[in-house]
Each structure stands twice: as C-alpha cells, then as structure tokens.
Amino acid sequence: MSGRKKTLLKVIILGDSGVGKTSLMQQFVNNKFSHQYKATIGADFLTKEITIDSNKQVTLQIWDTAGQERFQSLGVAFYRGADCCVLCYDVTNEKSLNNLTSWKDEFLVQSNVSNPQDFPFIIIGNKIDVDDSKKIPSLQKKLQNITNNQLGGLNYPVFETSAKDAINVESAFEVIAKMALQQEELNDANGNDVSDDYNDAINIHLESESSGCAC
Amino acid sequence: MSARNRGQRRTMSSTEVELLYAKSKVYLHPTTSKKENIAGFLTLSRGLNSTNTDILLSFTPENSLSKEELRAYETVDTEDVDLDLETLKVGGKNNATSGSIGTPAKVPESRIVPKPSASVLSGYSFSVTLAFIYSIQVRNPSTGYWYGSLVINTKDGEKLPIVFFHDDESPSSRSNQKLSNKRFDPFDENGQLYWGGKDFMNVLGKFINVERSTVATSVYLINPESNDLRNFAPFKVKDDKPSGDIKEEQFKLPSINDVNKILNTAKWKVLETVATFSAKTKTQVLDLIADNAPLSLKQIMNKPEVQKIGDEFDSARVYLAKWAQQVKEEAEESRRKNLLHNDIYNKINKELGSNELLTDEEINQTSRRKAITPQEWESFFDYSGRLCFTVDEVKSRIFHGGLEDSVRKEAWLFLLGIYPWDSSAEERVALKKSYETAYGELKLRWMEDEEKRETEFWKDQKHRIEKDINRTDRHLPIFQNPRKKTSSTNSTNEDGAAPSRESSPETPDEEDLDDEFNISNIRNPHLYIMREILLTYNEYNVNLGYVQGMTDLLSPLYVTFQDESLSFWAFSKFMERMERNFVRDQSGMKRQMSTLNKLLQFMLPNLYKHLEKCDSNDLFFFFRMLLVMFKRELEWDQVLRLWEILWTDYYSSQFHLFFALAILSDNERIIMQNLRQFDEVLKYMNDLSMKLHLDPLLIRSELLFLKFKRMIDIIDRENSLKRINSDVYEGSSSDSSKNGIIEVSEELRELVRKDLIVQKEVPRPEGVGGG
Numbered sequence: 001m002s003g004r005k006k007t008l009l010k011v012i013i014l015g016d017s018g019v020g021k022t023s024l025m026q027q028f029v030n031n032k033f034s035h036q037y038k039a040t041i042g043a044d045f046l047t048k049e050i051t052i053d054s055n056k057q058v059t060l061q062i063w064d065t066a067g068q069e070r071f072q073s074l075g076v077a078f079y080r081g082a083d084c085c086v087l088c089y090d091v092t093n094e095k096s097l098n099n100l101t102s103w104k105d106e107f108l109v110q111s112n113v114s115n116p117q118d119f120p121f122i123i124i125g126n127k128i129d130v131d132d133s134k135k136i137p138s139l140q141k142k143l144q145n146i147t148n149n150q151l152g153g154l155n156y157p158v159f160e161t162s163a164k165d166a167i168n169v170e171s172a173f174e175v176i177a178k179m180a181l182q183q184e185e186l187n188d189a190n191g192n193d194v195s196d197d198y199n200d201a202i203n204i205h206l207e208s209e210s211s212g213c214a215c
Numbered sequence: 216m217s218a219r220n221r222g223q224r225r226t227m228s229s230t231e232v233e234l235l236y237a238k239s240k241v242y243l244h245p246t247t248s249k250k251e252n253i254a255g256f257l258t259l260s261r262g263l264n265s266t267n268t269d270i271l272l273s274f275t276p277e278n279s280l281s282k283e284e285l286r287a288y289e290t291v292d293t294e295d296v297d298l299d300l301e302t303l304k305v306g307g308k309n310n311a312t313s314g315s316i317g318t319p320a321k322v323p324e325s326r327i328v329p330k331p332s333a334s335v336l337s338g339y340s341f342s343v344t345l346a347f348i349y350s351i352q353v354r355n356p357s358t359g360y361w362y363g364s365l366v367i368n369t370k371d372g373e374k375l376p377i378v379f380f381h382d383d384e385s386p387s388s389r390s391n392q393k394l395s396n397k398r399f400d401p402f403d404e405n406g407q408l409y410w411g412g413k414d415f416m417n418v419l420g421k422f423i424n425v426e427r428s429t430v431a432t433s434v435y436l437i438n439p440e441s442n443d444l445r446n447f448a449p450f451k452v453k454d455d456k457p458s459g460d461i462k463e464e465q466f467k468l469p470s471i472n473d474v475n476k477i478l479n480t481a482k483w484k485v486l487e488t489v490a491t492f493s494a495k496t497k498t499q500v501l502d503l504i505a506d507n508a509p510l511s512l513k514q515i516m517n518k519p520e521v522q523k524i525g526d527e528f529d530s531a532r533v534y535l536a537k538w539a540q541q542v543k544e545e546a547e548e549s550r551r552k553n554l555l556h557n558d559i560y561n562k563i564n565k566e567l568g569s570n571e572l573l574t575d576e577e578i579n580q581t582s583r584r585k586a587i588t589p590q591e592w593e594s595f596f597d598y599s600g601r602l603c604f605t606v607d608e609v610k611s612r613i614f615h616g617g618l619e620d621s622v623r624k625e626a627w628l629f630l631l632g633i634y635p636w637d638s639s640a641e642e643r644v645a646l647k648k649s650y651e652t653a654y655g656e657l658k659l660r661w662m663e664d665e666e667k668r669e670t671e672f673w674k675d676q677k678h679r680i681e682k683d684i685n686r687t688d689r690h691l692p693i694f695q696n697p698r699k700k701t702s703s704t705n706s707t708n709e710d711g712a713a714p715s716r717e718s719s720p721e722t723p724d725e726e727d728l729d730d731e732f733n734i735s736n737i738r739n740p741h742l743y744i745m746r747e748i749l750l751t752y753n754e755y756n757v758n759l760g761y762v763q764g765m766t767d768l769l770s771p772l773y774v775t776f777q778d779e780s781l782s783f784w785a786f787s788k789f790m791e792r793m794e795r796n797f798v799r800d801q802s803g804m805k806r807q808m809s810t811l812n813k814l815l816q817f818m819l820p821n822l823y824k825h826l827e828k829c830d831s832n833d834l835f836f837f838f839r840m841l842l843v844m845f846k847r848e849l850e851w852d853q854v855l856r857l858w859e860i861l862w863t864d865y866y867s868s869q870f871h872l873f874f875a876l877a878i879l880s881d882n883e884r885i886i887m888q889n890l891r892q893f894d895e896v897l898k899y900m901n902d903l904s905m906k907l908h909l910d911p912l913l914i915r916s917e918l919l920f921l922k923f924k925r926m927i928d929i930i931d932r933e934n935s936l937k938r939i940n941s942d943v944y945e946g947s948s949s950d951s952s953k954n955g956i957i958e959v960s961e962e963l964r965e966l967v968r969k970d971l972i973v974q975k976e977v978p979r980p981e982g983v984g985g986g
C-alpha cells in the first residue's frame with residue numbers, strides 16, 4: 001500500500017421497518033429529506049467524508065438495510081467488518097423501541113465481531129418532529145428500562161433526532177464516527193484488521209496509472 | 216394456356232390435392248447413420264378452393280406412397296423440369312401474396328394425389344400451409360455438408376426436420392444440372408451453382424412473397440407481414456446515415472468515433488465474414504473504453520460527465536466503472552437515436568458468441584417486435600370472443616413484442632390465469648361476476664370480525680401495509696394526494712386531524728404528505744383500495760400474510776385494472792409465482808440465488824471467477840431485482856412490459872433468471888476491469904437501477920436462454936453417446952465420472968421448465984409475528 005491512506009469506517013443502520021433509517025442516512029449524507037423514500041429492499045450504502053476532532057479525516061460508509069426481519073438472514077455479507085452499529089426506533093412506535101434488543105442480538109450473531117461486549121452501538125430515536133400527542137407515553141422511562149435491563153446496562157449513547165427537520169442528525173453521526181474510529185483502531189491494534197480490504201478500496205493512488213484488474 | 220397436353224382434367228375431392236411441384240430424392244437425416252436416411256418427395260400442392268397461402272408444403276417419404284401415387288409424384292418431378300411455371304401461377308403475379316382463390320375448377324388428373332399426410336404417426340412426413348411457415352434457411356451444398364439443405368421454421372417457433380437434397384439421385388435435378396451446363400451457364404446471377412433447394416426456393420417465390428433477410432442472407436422470410444419487415448430489426452432496410460458525428464460534440468472521446476466506424480463497416484459483414492473479424496469487433500468496442508481508463512484518476516474525477524454520475528462519494532473504482540458504463544451507455548444511446556438497431560443487436564450476438572451455437576434463424580427470432588395494438592389483440596378472437604390462435608402463438612407474440620397499454624387491462628387477465636385462454640367472451644363476463652362475489656366475501660371475513668382486528672398480529676400487519684402503501688410509487692399522478700389549501704398553518708384538515716406542520720420551502724410539493732405519520736389516514740382513494748386489497752390478501756393467504764415488497768407487486772396491477780376485485784385476484788395469481796420470494800425462512804430466494812449462481816458458472820465462468828475474487832459470488836446484488844421482479848430497476852413502463860413478457864412463460868417460467876444474467880452479462884467487461892470488492896460490486900449493481908434498457912436486455916436474455924438450452928442439449932447428446940460407448944466396451948459401469956459423463960444439476964435443468972415453481976409458506980408458528 002502506498003500513498004496517503006484514508007480510514008474507512010463501516011456503519012450499519014438497523015431497526016424496524018419505517019423508523020426512518022433511509023431518511024437518517026440521506027439527511028446526513030445529502031442533506032435532503034423526502035416522504036417518498038421507498039421501503040428499502042436488500043441493502044445499499046452511501047459514503048461521506050468527515051473530519052473528526054478537527055484533524056482526523058475519515059470516510060463513513062453507511063449501510064442502509066431492510067427493516068423486515070425475514071430479509072436479514074440473506075444479506076449478512078455486509079455486516080462483516082462493521083465498526084459501529086446504529087439501532088433505530090421511531091419515537092411514535094413503541095414496538096420499534098421494544099425491538100431494539102433483538103436487532104442488537106441479531107447483529108452480534110451475524111456479524112461475528114470479536115468484542116461483542118464492548119462493540120460500539122448507538123441508539124437513535126427518530127421522528128421527534130412529530131406532535132407530542134403521538135409519541136410513546138413515558139418514553140424516557142421505557143427507554144431506560146430497555147437499555148438497563150435488555151441491552152446489558154451498557155452506556156450506549158442515545159440520540160433523539162428528526163431526519164425530516166435535520167435535528168441532531170449531524171451530531172449523532174459525529175459520535176458514530178468517533179466510536180467507529182475507536183473500534184477500528186482497536187481492531188488494528190489487535191491485528192484483527194478485517195477492514196483492511198475496505199481501506200484499500202478507497203485508497204486513492206493519485207500517481208498510479210493502473211486501473212485494469214490484475215486477474 | 217400451355218401448349219403441353221396434360222391429359223384429362225377433373226374436379227378434385229376434398230381429400231385430394233393438385234401437385235404443383237415435387238422434388239424427388241429429398242432426404243431426412245434423422246441420425247448420423249446413412250442407412251437411416253429417409254428418402255421422399257418435397258412437394259407443393261393445393262386443395263380445393265385454396266389460396267396461395269393455403270398451399271401445402273409437404274414432405275412425403277417414398278415408402279408411404281402407393282405405386283400409383285409414386286408414379287404421379289415422379290411424373291410431376293420430371294415434368295417440372297421444363298414446365299412453364301407461369302401457367303401454374305393461377306391469378307397472376309399480383310396475387311402471389313394476397314392469396315386469392317386460385318384453384319381452377321378442374322385440374323389435370325395426372326397431378327391429383329391424396330392429400331399429403333401431416334400425421335406424426337408415420338414419423339417422418341410433415342405438411343404445413345405456406346401461411347404457417349415463418350422462414351426458410353437455405354444451406355447451399357458445400358464441401359463440408361455436401362448435400363444442400365433447407366431448414367424450415369414455422370410460425371409457432373418449431374423447426375421442421377431439415378430436408379437434404381440428394382441431387383445426384385434426383386432425375387429432375389440431374390437433368391436441370393445438365394441443362395444449365397449445356398447452356399454453359401452453370402451459375403446463376405449470384406454465381407451459385409444449380410441445386411435442388413434453390414430450384415425449390417425459385418418455385419416457392421412464384422407462389423408467395425419470399426424476402427431475403429438483409430442480415431443473415433441465407434435466411435428467407437416467407438410472406439412476412441409488413442409489421443415484421445418494419446419492426447424486425449435485422450431485416451430492416453439498411454440505414455446508411457453516419458452515426459459518429461452528433462455524439463462527438465457532447466462527448467469528447469475521439470475513440471468513440473472509431474468505435475462507430477468499426478461498427479459501421481462491420482455492420483453488414485459481421486454475420487457473413489470470418490469469425491475472427493467479429494470477435495475482434497467485439498473486443499474492440501470495450502477495449503476502446505478500457506483504453507481510456509488509465510488516465511490519472513484525478514483527471515477523470517474532474518470530468519463533468521463523471522461528476523454528473525452522482526454527488527455522493529464512491530470509491531475510485533466504482534467511479535471508473537460507472538464512467539465506463541456511461542461511455543458505453545452514451546455510445547449505445549447514440550446508436551439507438553440513429554436507428555442503428557442492428558449494431559446493438561449484432562454486438563450482443565457477437566459478444567455472446569451466439570453464432571457458434573445457434574442458427575441464424577434462431578438468432579433472428581430474438582428480435583423485438585412492435586407491441587400488440589388493441590386492433591391486433593381483437594383479431595386474435597373470433598365472433599364469440601374465443602381465441603382463434605393457439606395459446607403458444609399468442610404467447611410468442613406477447614413475448615417478442617409486449618402489449619400496448621390499453622390492451623393490458625384484458626390481456627393480463629389471461630396471462631395471469633384469471634381468464635382461461637379457451638373461454639368465450641360470455642363466459643368471461645360470468646367469471647368476472649363470480650370473482651367479484653368471491654372477493655366481497657373474503658373482504659367481509661375481516662371487516663366483520665372485530666375480534667380478529669384487535670389481535671396484535673392483525674394490527675402489526677395493518678401497520679406494515681399502511682406504511683408501505685404510503686411510500687409506493689407516489690410519484691405517479693394516480694397516487695398523489697388530492698391537493699388541499701395550504702394558506703394557513705393553523706387550519707385543520709377535513710378529517711379533523713392535527714394541524715399540518717409548516718412545509719419547508721424546498722419541498723413545496725410535499726405539504727400534502729405532511730400527515731404521512733398518521734398512516735391510517737390515507738386520503739388518496741386509490742391508495743385506500745390498495746390497502747383494502749392487501750388487508751384482504753393478508754387474510755386470504757393467511758400463512759404468508761403481507762410481507763414488505765408486495766406493494767411494489769400490487770401497484771402496477773392496480774394501476775392497470777383500477778378495479779378492486781380484479782386487482783386482488785390478479786395479485787393473488789401473481790403471488791402464486793412470487794410466494795417463494797417471501798417465505799419466512801427465505802429459502803425460496805436462497806434457492807433462486809443458488810440457481811443463478813450455478814447458471815452464471817455455466818454460462819459466464821470468467822465473470823463468475825472474478826465475482827468470487829470480489830467476495831460477491833453470493834450474488835447478493837440480485838436480491839432486490841429478484842424479490843420484486845425488477846420493479847425497482849426499471850422505469851414504470853418497462854416494468855409493465857417485462858412482467859407481461861415473463862408471465863408468458865414462453866421459454867421457461869424461470870426466464871427472470873436469464874434476465875438477471877443478461878444484466879450481469881451486459882456489464883461483464885466493466886465489472887471485470889474495474890471492480891474488486893464486495894461493496895464496489897454491490898454499489899455498481901444497485902446504481903444500475905433506472906439505467907437499464909429493456910429491449911437490448913430482452914434480446915440478450917433470449918439469446919442466453921437459447922444458448923443455455925443448446926449447451927444442455929449438446930451435453931445430453933454427448934453423454935448418451937458416451938453411455939452407449941461405455942455400455943458396449945466397458946460393460947455397464949454406473950460410475951459416471953469414469954465415462955466422462957458431464958452432470959447437469961437439477962437446478963439448471965429446472966431452468967427450462969415452463970410450469971410454475973410454486974413454494975407455499977408453511978403455517979405461522981405460535982408466537983411468531985408477521986415480520
């Protein structure tokens with residue numbers, strides 16, 4: 001490997017169908033919002049370069065996934081090498097909140113990460129722009145109950161966002177990036193560099209003239 | 216009248232025909248063994264009151280004829296040698312194609328024979344009317360084949376047994392050859408030697424319009440419809456307009472001009488000249504693109520055409536791949552604009568190497584035709600509304616051309632099995648009524664069951680349906696919400712719901728959707744009906760229920776029918792073939808991906824190996840394409856077209872897998888030259904969405920299918936030969952690998968099945984939700 005190396009951080013967004021995973025990603029990467037995003041089928045990703053701690057350049061590769069559970073079993077290939085996992089719920093949909101645990105468990109089973117105990121997860125409650133009357137009653141209590149009891153009492157960062165009105169989206173992803181970078185460095189230190197391939201993928205050799213496939 | 220005396224005349228009976236032409240010593244070669252060749256007569260004959268298109272083209276084995284019949288046939292064979300054919304052409308040249316009633320009341324008795332048998336019982340005779348013949352491929356005698364032969368293709372896509380002309384045994388051919396030698400003119404105007412097949416084609420041309428294909432010059436279309444000539448790309452009159460100039464301005468890549476030059480010069484030679492030349496053409500097109508790639512990446516990234524591709528950041532190689540794809544796209548687009556359909560067509564052919572395995576005729580069949588108009592659709596039915604063509608004929612027509620939008624409303628009901636193909640108009644009216652009644656009853660089941668509607672499962676499913684309905688195809692005018700006043704942010708809407716929030720100035724069109732989060736409040740009546748349909752389906756197919764993706768499948772049906780009960784039943788029928796995509800354990804999807812994987816290995820092994828290196832051989836990028844039948848990959852109109860084509864099951868009920876393969880094959884070079892990672896491949900494939908061009912892909916799919924089928928046939932033939940050999944020489948060894956038997960997996964064999972592969976969902980286990 002030669003030249004300037006950029007760090008690629010892989011982030012997976014999970015959560016029930018319709019909580020706003022695609023909207024969060026679109027708002028963060030493209031600063032736009034639409035009511036008309038179709039239900040995601042399969043998986044797709046967008047990338048965005050950001051600077052963290054005012055000097056570190058990283059590229060976030062954000063994976064958007066399908067929300068219906070049965071579609072998870074096929075598309076686990078992209079879980080591999082994840083540096084951070086975002087668990088999303090909809091603040092107006094209690095069921096989506098209750099399902100956070102199963103999304104986390106599912107991810108750990110499928111991704112086969114080396115440090116399930118301290119793998120970085122972050123929780124995002126989306127749609128806070130919606131009228132208060134429609135929100136889950138005593139949400140904070142319920143959320144605490146879930147993080148304390150079901151999610152293992154770990155201090156996962158929690159954000160409440162509106163992808164529609166771009167509230168808290170930027171700051172949530174900033175935290176995501178920092179957590180992902182830590183995980184990545186941890187992996188590097190452990191020599192468990194599963195994402196090395198991915199770094200190579202965006203490692204732009206400005207001098208290199210070769211473009212053909214070596215195979 | 217001819218001066219020749221043809222003896223007595225009499226009127227024929229309905230079981231008799233007048234022999235117009237007979238060629239003796241025409242053989243079928245059913246096996247490679249000479250001993251098993253079947254000698255017979257190739258004849259043209261006509262019955263009572265028949266028009267020229269009713270003339271029968273028949274092959275009659277010698278041994279099926281009585282002594283008298285044989286004599287009559289032989290007489291006609293030799294008589295034709297110097298017979299003035301003009302006198303046979305009753306009705307004159309002008310009527311050669313229009314098919315006026317031409318048989319005279321009385322015909323020479325010596326020419327009257329029993330009607331040739333079309334029966335397959337005798338095995339080797341055949342008899343078809345000229346109207347039923349689609350084309351004839353003329354294969355001149357050559358050192359390789361020695362005997363010249365004709366390959367006759369009928370309109371239903373069948374190939375009749377190939378007829379070989381053993382001119383050295385045929386009295387008429389021998390004397391004709393002598394005659395032309397005597398005239399010191401053994402060659403005709405095209406410089407070709409006289410032979411029996413040519414003789415036959417000359418005579419045929421006197422009775423019916425025979426058009427030589429401009430591309431595959433050995434192929435003659437028999438009485439082609441004007442539609443065929445106009446729309447049948449390979450037969451189109453050549454368009455000599457230069458194609459390179461316009462596009463060069465928009466796209467500053469001088470090499471593209473060269474590509475067009477190559478293609479222009481290649482265009483009319485490709486099919487006839489040596490294979491090496493065409494192979495070169497094939498690689499040149501893509502190499503020129505590739506040659507442009509090794510510019511420094513920075514330069515490429517700065518190109519406006521690259522920036523146009525997308526705003527988001529991609530890895531460098533995905534950029535390159537997309538850039539190459541755009542170059543290819545623009546080159547093809549420009550050719551499309553200039554009506555140089557043949558270029559694209561030939562290019563696909565050459566790329567796939569179709570000519571090595573398929574006959575010209577098979578290749579020509581794969582052209583796209585014009586969509587079926589309401590008038591044409593009407594003409595398929597008789598006065599009682601019953602189909603007067605075979606189902607296969609209609610399906611072939613739909614498969615190759617699709618339907619005009621106004622035809623879909625009715626035709627789709629046949630394709631989806633709502634209406635039987637053999638029903639009459641009256642029966643269909645009754646059927647439609649009973650479908651309505653049945654739907655009404657199904658719907659009442661959940662509407663009247665309050666208890667059911669209170670269950671967790673029901674509420675979950677309803678929530679899913681409403682959420683997805685709200686975000687399906689909302690760009691279509693039919694699904695847009697009725698506009699309402701937006702002047703005051705404090706006003707409540709007519710349903711008394713909460714005040715709508717202020718819409719941002721950037722999204723002025725979305726204010727109507729502002730109460731989206733109240734998804735039970737669907738204001739668009741069409742969306743509401745779709746919701747009812749899916750809620751009913753959720754009860755109707757209770758094991759499966761509603762699963763994400765189904766709204767994508769329903770919406771084109773609903774938009775087409777705009778009728779609640781018909782849309783419901785059409786959807787249920789469509790779901791029969793799609794159910795396996797949605798089952799809980801995803802086994803149906805896994806199975807198809809695995810089949811596709813095997814198919815890819817079989818057909819495009821190099822690409823497969825490359826994808827393996829990219830960790831992409833799970834073909835996950837096909838998931839979305841397969842799950843909703845390319846609904847997300849194609850523009851709306853093209854989705855409708857593709858679906859009706861797939862519903863014909865014309866070649867196979869699994870044709871969608873060949874379409875998927877065609878997409879991959881179309882991008883083979885770009886993928887192999889540019890992409891190296893799982894994420895790169897996925898991104899590239901995902902982003903092909905809405906950039907696909909249906910017709911070239913359909914041609915490619917069809918050729919891939921035909922090639923696949925031929926490969927399987929060849930393997931089977933080889934295997935059976937090997938089995939025979941090993942039986943003879945090594946006794947009965949069951950060890951197939953020892954005998955060099957090539958195994959073809961069941962999964963691959965399933966790909967030629969025409970019946971649906973149906974996989975039903977199992978009952979929902981206790982406590983499991985609908986997710």
